[in-house]
Amino acid sequence: MSTHEPLDGSVAFGRPRLSAGRACVGSAQELDYPGRAMTQRRAGKTIKVSVSLAKDDVAALKRRANESYGGNLSAAFGEAARWIRQQEARRRLIDKLGGPMLTPESAAAIDAEQAGGPRYEPKKSRRRRAA
Numbered sequence: 862m863s864t865h866e867p868l869d870g871s872v873a874f875g876r877p878r879l880s881a882g883r884a885c886v887g888s889a890q891e892l893d894y895p896g897r898a899m900t901q902r903r904a905g906k907t908i909k910v911s912v913s914l915a916k917d918d919v920a921a922l923k924r925r926a927n928e929s930y931g932g933n934l935s936a937a938f939g940e941a942a943r944w945i946r947q948q949e950a951r952r953r954l955i956d957k958l959g960g961p962m963l964t965p966e967s968a969a970a971i972d973a974e975q976a977g978g979p980r981y982e983p984k985k986s987r988r989r990r991a992a
Contacts (some may be wrong), residue, residue, distance in 0.1 A: 907935075 914922075922937045930936035951971075955963065963971070 922934060922941070923932075925940070926932050926934045926937035929940070951963065951968075955961070
């Protein structure tokens with residue numbers, strides 16, 4: 862059998878066609894698909910994961926991705942991961958300082974401040990006239 866004959870005896874445009882359960886050793890030009898047989902390393906510091914989520918959660922992430930990241934779902938997941946890390950860091954700091962856990966209202970105020978919202982400003986005291 863020559864290198865251009867398919868393993869299952871069929872011919873498709875002069876290239877071998879792979880049968881189920883059979884592998885063909887050769888160059889990518891001899892295969893019916895243009896992809897690579899081995900996975901490529903991911904650029905940068907990212908890793909690929911597979912997750913199963915509720916439909917409502919996926920819909921919320923897709924909405925966020927479309928609104929804020931041009932549809933980039935990975936960026937929406939990254940934002941969620943940053944939020945979780947931020948919450949964990951707050952919890953560690955409070956535990957380290959020995960203080961009580963934040964109330965939901967205090968946590969919301971901190972979130973608003975970090976998001977660039979209105980900041981707490983103490984009331985200005987009246988100045989007394991000097992005599």
